[in-house]
Amino acid sequence: MENRNFHQTWFLTRFSLKRDWLKLALWSVTLIVLFAAVAAKFTTIYDTQASIDEIVKTLKSPSMVSLFGKLSGSAPYSTADVFAGEMTVFMAMMAAIMNFSIIIKNTRGEEDSGLLEIIQSHSVGKLSNLSSSLIELFIINLLIGFFYALGLQFANLTGTDTNGNFLLGLGLGAAGFMFATIAAFLSQLVDNSRSATILSYIVFGIMYIARMSTDVSNPKATWFIPFGWVEKFSTYQENNWLPVVLMLGLSLILSIAALWINDHRDIGSGIIATRPGRAKASAFLRGPLSLFWRLHRTTIIVWVIGLLILGFTYGSIFNTIGDILKTNPAMEKLIGATAVHKANILIIKHFVAILMIVFGVLALFPGIQIINYLKSGESKGYLELIHSKPVSRDYLFTSVLVLGILTSLIALFAGMLGLQLGGASVMKHPVAMSVFLHGFYAYISPVLIILALSACIVGWLPKFAVFGYLYTGFALFVGYFGKLIDLPKWVAKITPFGYIPNVPVRKLDMGTMWWQLGIALTLIIIGYIGYHIRDLKSAN
Amino acid sequence: MMNQNNNAILHIDHLQKNFGKFQALKNVTFDVYPGEVFGFIGPNGAGKSTTIRTLLGILRASGGTATLFGKDVYKDSVSIHKRLAYVPGDVYLWPNLTGGEIIDLFLKLGNTKHNRKTDMMIKRFQLDPTKKARTYSKGNRQKVALIAAFSTDADFYIFDEPTSGLDPLNEEIFQQSVMELKKEGKAVLLSSHILSEVEKMCDRIGIIRSGEIVETGSLSDMRHLTRTVIEFQTMQPTTELQTLQGVHNVTVGTNGLTTFSVDSDQMSYVMGYLASKQIVSLQSTPPTLEDLFMRYYSSNEGR
CATH class of the missing domain: 3.40.50.300 (P-loop containing nucleotide triphosphate hydrolases)
Known part of the structure; x- marks a missing residue:
């Protein structure tokens, strides 16, 4: 503590924990409850060996491996094995989102807002803020991991053992901390929190895609991907602690690297510096719509290209998924080549039906972000000068709405296009684009409902703007997991996606589409009214 | 209007x-x-x-x-x-x-x-x-x-x-x-x-x-609402000054100069009083916006 670089680190850690307690509590409780609740539920769903064998067969199919990671070990499988197989990758993804948002906010974010400068002006070490943020997240991840382990102990699934419970729990905690250090390191490279967030998610996306393709093609190669380490726990089988050691080792290296860069740079700067730009606005930048496009340009491009790549990667495993001959070589003789092809296509369609919710939700995020800009830009004070110009509120509202809707739809379309192209790159008889377009058309109305809901909230209750994300996240959870954890049917009906089941296996229902569009339109109109009459907040 | x-x-x-x-x-x-x-x-x-x-x-x-x-x-x-x-x-x-x-x-x-x-x-x-x-x-x-x-x-x-x-x-x-x-x-x-x-x-x-x-x-409209600060010296003592209407903050300096502030509407009366005590020197500072500002804000009773 005498070291001047780390002076007051503990004090800042305690301070951060106190300042962030609500956020940390919400995240921890949500994750722990989710994890434990699913575990508890599993005891009732997969109680017979027959039901376990059934789900194992599903989980071993390439499509499921691409979504949930490779199920480790060998038969006979127990309920606990199924649980670990289904939940590990998903919980690690959740951990990444949580850790990214908190660490970037507490390091780069504090630097952007100038708060760090005030803190640094006191008797505080140069590296104290970064190190205290890392310690804060270490503590939180450790606690979450510990509670995961406890939850598993209490759920007492068939086939668990204490070693495995703690391995899975603490392993997921370690993964969370590893993501925190990745983001902390990347935050040192760029000079603002927005770029840090984008960069972190790009790295995460690359790891996700790499993990997915190695899982399907060559599981050993997954060892080279930090995100893939969580799949290597082999929980309840070999109970391998090596991945945890690797994760902590990488975390340590990244922490040291981040601290080193932080020590060698000036406050507010990064390795990749912001360059000067143009002295005059381009002819294109001329009004709210072009301004909002300009502000979200990078985000939009990253999401659209990201979804295209994700789609392509999923598409490129279609040949593995849609090949029933692999598992059943006698099939061709039995039903003939055409029938086999049809059956293959059907399997792929079923896979696409599961993917639809993933693409739908991912496409929604940038759209919601753009619509919520009316709130975030307002509370940060960016819009105050716009409000003093001859630009009507209706026009502003329309601008974000149009841009948000276009972004979500284009991102969704990019995902579908990626799937088709990915499939075409590996299959002799690729799935026609029309199949994916069916999925796209069917998803337009639920996507619009959620965007309209966000617009409505921004219009009336900007304080609750985050609800759009939560609702979307909920839709993802239900769509992704709903069948696996046997959620009651009405739960799916809480989100608009619940009314569009199994597209593109089933055709789009025009009636559903019309009433959903009607709801979306109503919400938008209500939002317009709210935004028209409410007071606009200011930064101070 | x-x-x-x-x-x-x-x-x-x-x-x-x-x-x-x-x-x-x-x-x-x-x-x-x-x-x-x-x-x-x-x-x-x-x-x-x-x-x-x-x-x-x-x-x-x-x-x-x-x-x-x-x-x-x-x-x-x-x-x-x-x-x-x-x-x-x-x-x-x-x-x-x-x-x-x-x-x-x-x-x-x-x-x-x-x-x-x-x-x-x-x-x-x-x-x-x-x-x-x-x-x-x-x-x-x-x-x-x-x-x-x-x-x-x-x-x-x-x-x-x-x-x-x-x-x-x-x-x-x-x-x-x-x-x-x-x-x-x-x-x-x-x-x-x-x-x-x-x-x-x-x-x-x-x-x-x-x-x-x-x-x-x-x-200038507002100046009448304000107080002028006056610094003076007289031959005869001005013991009653403090008791006069509209006079505030009387302080006697070590150099024999007395400073006080006076409401603008009481100015002529107070000047008459000082003149009767044989003025040796007198300096007045016009009210500034700052005085006005302070007067409205520092006191709760306002004017």
Whole structure:
């Protein structure tokens, strides 16, 4: 503590924990409850060996491996094995989102807002803020991991053992901390929190895609991907602690690297510096719509290209998924080549039906972000000068709405296009684009409902703007997991996606589409009214 | 009075604004005329920015009326804003856009374009327009908003504490630029804490306290409400001075000089008293805006 670089680190850690307690509590409780609740539920769903064998067969199919990671070990499988197989990758993804948002906010974010400068002006070490943020997240991840382990102990699934419970729990905690250090390191490279967030998610996306393709093609190669380490726990089988050691080792290296860069740079700067730009606005930048496009340009491009790549990667495993001959070589003789092809296509369609919710939700995020800009830009004070110009509120509202809707739809379309192209790159008889377009058309109305809901909230209750994300996240959870954890049917009906089941296996229902569009339109109109009459907040 | 109302650019009558139960504006009433700089002063939290935001149609008034160019500030905000320029106290700019881009965007939003005056203003304020807004200091961010406002051909200008981040040199440039607007017959509403600035530039002043306008008028109109500070020496002792009506803060200095302040309306009586004691030396300091300001704010009883 005498070291001047780390002076007051503990004090800042305690301070951060106190300042962030609500956020940390919400995240921890949500994750722990989710994890434990699913575990508890599993005891009732997969109680017979027959039901376990059934789900194992599903989980071993390439499509499921691409979504949930490779199920480790060998038969006979127990309920606990199924649980670990289904939940590990998903919980690690959740951990990444949580850790990214908190660490970037507490390091780069504090630097952007100038708060760090005030803190640094006191008797505080140069590296104290970064190190205290890392310690804060270490503590939180450790606690979450510990509670995961406890939850598993209490759920007492068939086939668990204490070693495995703690391995899975603490392993997921370690993964969370590893993501925190990745983001902390990347935050040192760029000079603002927005770029840090984008960069972190790009790295995460690359790891996700790499993990997915190695899982399907060559599981050993997954060892080279930090995100893939969580799949290597082999929980309840070999109970391998090596991945945890690797994760902590990488975390340590990244922490040291981040601290080193932080020590060698000036406050507010990064390795990749912001360059000067143009002295005059381009002819294109001329009004709210072009301004909002300009502000979200990078985000939009990253999401659209990201979804295209994700789609392509999923598409490129279609040949593995849609090949029933692999598992059943006698099939061709039995039903003939055409029938086999049809059956293959059907399997792929079923896979696409599961993917639809993933693409739908991912496409929604940038759209919601753009619509919520009316709130975030307002509370940060960016819009105050716009409000003093001859630009009507209706026009502003329309601008974000149009841009948000276009972004979500284009991102969704990019995902579908990626799937088709990915499939075409590996299959002799690729799935026609029309199949994916069916999925796209069917998803337009639920996507619009959620965007309209966000617009409505921004219009009336900007304080609750985050609800759009939560609702979307909920839709993802239900769509992704709903069948696996046997959620009651009405739960799916809480989100608009619940009314569009199994597209593109089933055709789009025009009636559903019309009433959903009607709801979306109503919400938008209500939002317009709210935004028209409410007071606009200011930064101070 | 009716006549005056008719040619006022800004007319505010009993404006009220509540945030929940909190009454941010209780009674705000004043007018601003063409070719005048109206100083809007008051302590922090008195309601200056709330008033301005209501005038901009960002907030909706809970009561009273406010019109700009004869139009309702909320309902007709878009057409009003065509002839209005505004600089907020805290300027927040999009971090990833350059100053130059933001200036041009603001001009385009106001249906004008980057013009000769824009270049002149950029030069005058010595702003580097190629830098991204995230690298600007507070003063530089204010310059961006000021340059955009000054190169807009508006009829009404609102400045909300615009010089709080500027250095004295740029403050001077700001004052000079406002004076040019005044010469062109534009109306300016200037909210400020820098009383010397207000004193120097403003034709009339409105003082707001706890959501109420407590005084409006020209500085000279207001002087009668203030106290003059007098420093004097007399042959005979002035023991009764303290007891005289309108006399405050009598202090006897070590050098034999006595200082006190006197209400303007009691001036002649007190002078008569001092003269009767054979004045040796006398120096009077005219009331400054600061005295006025202090008098309204420091005491709870007001006037």
